[in-house]
Amino acid sequence: MREAIASYLATARGLLCTPEQVLITAGSTHATGLLARLLLDPGERAWTENPGWPTGRQTLAANEVVPVAVPVDAEGLDVEAGRMLAPDARLALVTPTRQYPLGMGMPLARRSELLAWAQDQMAWILEDDYDGEFQYAARVLPPLQTLDRHGRVIYMGSFSKVLTQALRIGYLVVPPALRVPVACALSHEKVVPTLAQAALADFLRLGEFARHVRRMRSMYRARRDALGAALRDRFGGALAAWPGESGFHTLATLPPGSDERAVSRRCAGFDVLAPALEDYYHPGTRWSSGGLPVPASLLLGFATVDDGELRRGIAGLARALQWGDG
Numbered sequence: 001m002r003e004a005i006a007s008y009l010a011t012a013r014g015l016l017c018t019p020e021q022v023l024i025t026a027g028s029t030h031a032t033g034l035l036a037r038l039l040l041d042p043g044e045r046a047w048t049e050n051p052g053w054p055t056g057r058q059t060l061a062a063n064e065v066v067p068v069a070v071p072v073d074a075e076g077l078d079v080e081a082g083r084m085l086a087p088d089a090r091l092a093l094v095t096p097t098r099q100y101p102l103g104m105g106m107p108l109a110r111r112s113e114l115l116a117w118a119q120d121q122m123a124w125i126l127e128d129d130y131d132g133e134f135q136y137a138a139r140v141l142p143p144l145q146t147l148d149r150h151g152r153v154i155y156m157g158s159f160s161k162v163l164t165q166a167l168r169i170g171y172l173v174v175p176p177a178l179r180v181p182v183a184c185a186l187s188h189e190k191v192v193p194t195l196a197q198a199a200l201a202d203f204l205r206l207g208e209f210a211r212h213v214r215r216m217r218s219m220y221r222a223r224r225d226a227l228g229a230a231l232r233d234r235f236g237g238a239l240a241a242w243p244g245e246s247g248f249h250t251l252a253t254l255p256p257g258s259d260e261r262a263v264s265r266r267c268a269g270f271d272v273l274a275p276a277l278e279d280y281y282h283p284g285t286r287w288s289s290g291g292l293p294v295p296a297s298l299l300l301g302f303a304t305v306d307d308g309e310l311r312r313g314i315a316g317l318a319r320a321l322q323w324g325d326g
């Protein structure tokens with residue numbers, strides 16, 4: 001399994017590592033908690049993106065690490081702000097390939113700044129490459145890990161989005177110095193079913209996984225385009241798709257004056273899952289933290305939405321917005 005992942009990462013993501021550096025986890029949530037316990041002492045601080053992955057932040061807190069809300073600007077996590085807010089943080093949980101949930105990639109200069117901070121502080125960078133497989137642009141950003149010369153970056157992958165959350169399998173690529181401690185911690189936990197690992201290893205080795213990713217990438221790209229077209233058709237320019245997106249969702253900016261959470265709740269009433277962007281911020285910090293001011297927006301997932309569901313979803317959204325005749 002570790003060999004299969006190492007060779008997949010080399011071809012798919014340009015990430016070169018030995019199979020020994022690959023360690024199998026029960027997904028990114030599990031990995032985040034394990035690393036928090038292993039690498040940080042209770043009460044130590046970790047930078048988290050604001051907005052960012054709520055589960056990651058909550059998992060750090062559940063493991064007695066203090067998550068610090070570092071604002072996100074047009075280039076991703078604002079390293080300068082992080083240095084001001086918590087220069088002594090021991091870890092940074094980041095999504096440099098595509099910021100979650102705003103969608104921008106972190107340019108080279110910002111990546112270098114982040115790596116320099118980690119080196120100065122002897123801190124760890126936990127790179128969450130949650131949707132690295134599903135980049136649709138012609139130029140695909142390589143992982144931050146490929147720039148790491150000092151062994152500060154831990155690369156984190158998961159099969160949750162690519163295959164299914166139900167599998168609960170993911171992996172870490174750790175710097176050589178962390179290989180033994182993380183492997184020991186994992187072997188004590190024994191949480192990843194070996195039977196499922198064996199089946200997944202075959203799936204990878206036989207090239208089925210790479211084929212699956214290629215098929216899904218073109219399907220998701222078509223679904224993203226269909227969602228964009230449906231939003232334009234139904235709402236004209238009033239519900240603009242914000243440039244940010246991931247391989248799985250588009251951010252739709254609501255008409256001025258909209259109450260994001262109220263619209264999201266009404267959507268749920270029509271059986272449409274459309275989380276408010278507010279839910280991705282550290283509570284109460286959205287307008288005071290100095291990050292990118294993103295107007296009221298909803299996250300609209302497209303990956304699992306076929307044509308029929310798209311029509312139903314757009315109709316539900318129109319009713320939630322009391323738009324036209326719904």
Ligand SMILES: Cc1ncc(COP(=O)(O)O)c(C=O)c1O
Pocket residue numbers: 026027028029030053100128130158159160161165169170
């Ligand atoms: C930003 C982000 N990172 C990672 C994950 C994967 O978490 P896990 O592997 O625990 O399912 C998710 C959710 O699927 C996510 O949204």
